Amino acid sequence: MTPLSRLAARLLPPALRIPVLGLIYAAMLGAVFLASRAEYGQIIYVDVRAR
Amino acid sequence: MIDLATLLIVASCVAVVLAWLVPRSWAFDIVALWTMAILAWLSWPTALWLALVTLLTPLVLQAGERTPFRGAVAGSWAAVLLAGFVAAQVMVSQVWIGAAFFTLRALHVIGDWWLGRQAAPGLRAHWRYQLFLPVLFVGPIHRLPHFVRQVERRRWDPADFAAGAERALTGLFWATVFGEYLVGIARQQLLPHSVGPQDFAVDWLASVLDWVALYFVFAGLTGVALGLSRMAGLTLEENFDHPWRARNLIDFWTRWHMSLTSWCRDYVFTPVTALTRSPVAGLFAAMLVVGLWHEISLYYVLWSAWQAGGVLINHMAGRHLPLHRVPDLARRICAPFLILGWLSLARPVIVRLLEIVQ
Structure with missing residues (x-):
């Protein structure tokens, strides 16, 4: 079990676990997509050196 | 346009797929070939230097075992690697990927051999170890004996695969949403926009925000690397402990x-x-x-x-x-x-x- 699914198993009735987990993963992916489109900067800690 | 970090993460996902599609005995050799192909495409100096380091380190150490001058062999080869690392830092007109990480991995192999902690590695084990794309550009600086054990013990486990996928997704969320987006907003709100000499307190605050961003981005990307490694069946060393x-x-x-x-x-x-x-x-x-x-x-x-x-x-x-x-x-x-x-x-x-x- 993954950490989130363990948490879901503890807090949610069985019928709700998979839909709620699916929603959480989708929300995370969506947030990553939206945040990476914003112009706040770029990932700075990848070891790539160039001018 | 897709940035280099995103490309490397996508290429690492392909490496995970290859690790399970290819027959077990060849899996990490193919992953290593894939890593070389990606590096050759994105940065030929990195590909060339890493290929030399990967192939020559085991040969140099194996030759060193037949001489009484182990210290001189280890010292000379370490000096060559450090010269390459310095060149990677100085030649900013070229793109270098992961040089800081793979140099320390190679120095660990040389150091352990010199101290008698491990024998000269085989060419194939070293090739697989150095050319594992998910950890090449963001760490951790994993150790060869642990990596070899993990490759030997590796088996398909859906629970492990799912845990790795969740870790990778969570890491990406930390890096982009917390590390870039939210800290970016905080920077915009808290720091003055004018360019010029700023007072000490503003510089200190900017430095605080950079450390917070660094934590989320670095720990997040390490989470992506460790999550993808786990999806490929390897549990590698952690890099952050709260x-x-x-x-x-x-x-x-x-x-x-x-x-x-x-x-x-x-x-x-x-x-x-x-x-x-x-x-x-x-x-x-x-x-x-x-x-x-x-x-x-x-x-x-x-x-x-x-x-x-x-x-x-x-x-x-x-x-x-x-x-x-x-x-x-x-x-x-x-x-x-x-x-x-x-x-x-x-x-x-x-x-x-x-x-x-x-």
């Missing part, structure tokens, strides 16, 4: 970028302390390596001295001040702020110091 829970600066450096600090402990702090009989010399040497590993510059020499000085002050305060009288709860609450304050104070102080000197 650094915000550190009780003091000494504790912090055992929780932050652990694979680098343990590398410096094993190959710099311990030998220098043994040679000089001075843990202070060992501490300053280890911090100097940490600093120069990030960038070879006077700034990072001073940064190393600052951080080593912080550890030293922390050690002396623990011995001479009645800190045990401070309530435990108060110490737990204050410690993260004091640690972050010291770490981030380095930049405004050093920048001003350099302005005076230059």
Whole structure:
């Protein structure tokens, strides 16, 4: 079990676990997509050196 | 346009698929070939240098086993690798990917061979170890014996695969949403927009925000690397152990970028302390390596001295001040702020110091 699914198993009735987990993963992916489109900067800690 | 980091993450996902599609005995050789192909496409100097390091290190060490001059062989080859690392730092007109990480991995192999901790690695084991794309560009600086054991014990486990996928997704969320987006907003709101000489407090605040962003981005991307590794069936070394829970600066450096600090402990702090009989010399040497590993510059020499000085002050305060009288709860609450304050104070102080000197 993954950490989130363990948490879901503890807090949610069985019928709700998979839909709620699916929603959480989708929300995370969506947030990553939206945040990476914003112009706040770029990932700075990848070891790539160039001018 | 897709940036380089995204491309490397996508290519690492393909490496995971290859690790399970290809027959088990060849899986990590194909992953290594894939890594070389990606590097050759994105940065031919990296591909060329890494191919030489990967192929020649086992051959040099195997040849060294047949001579009585193990120290000279290890020292000379380590000097060649360090020269390559310096060149990667200096030649900024070329794109270099992961040079800081794979140099330390190669030095670990040489160091352990010289100290007699492990035999000269086989060509194939070393090739698989150095050319594992998910950890090539963001760490951790994993160790060869552990990697070889993980490859041998690897088996398909859907629960492990799912846990790895969740870790990778969570890491990406930390890096982009917290590290870039939210800290980016905080930067925009809290820092003045005007360009020019800024006051000390503003520079300090900017440095605090950079440390917070660095934590989320670096820990997040390490999570992506470790998650993808786990999806490929390998549980590699952790790099962060809840650094915000550190009780003091000494504790912090055992929780932050652990694979680098343990590398410096094993190959710099311990030998220098043994040679000089001075843990202070060992501490300053280890911090100097940490600093120069990030960038070879006077700034990072001073940064190393600052951080080593912080550890030293922390050690002396623990011995001479009645800190045990401070309530435990108060110490737990204050410690993260004091640690972050010291770490981030380095930049405004050093920048001003350099302005005076230059």
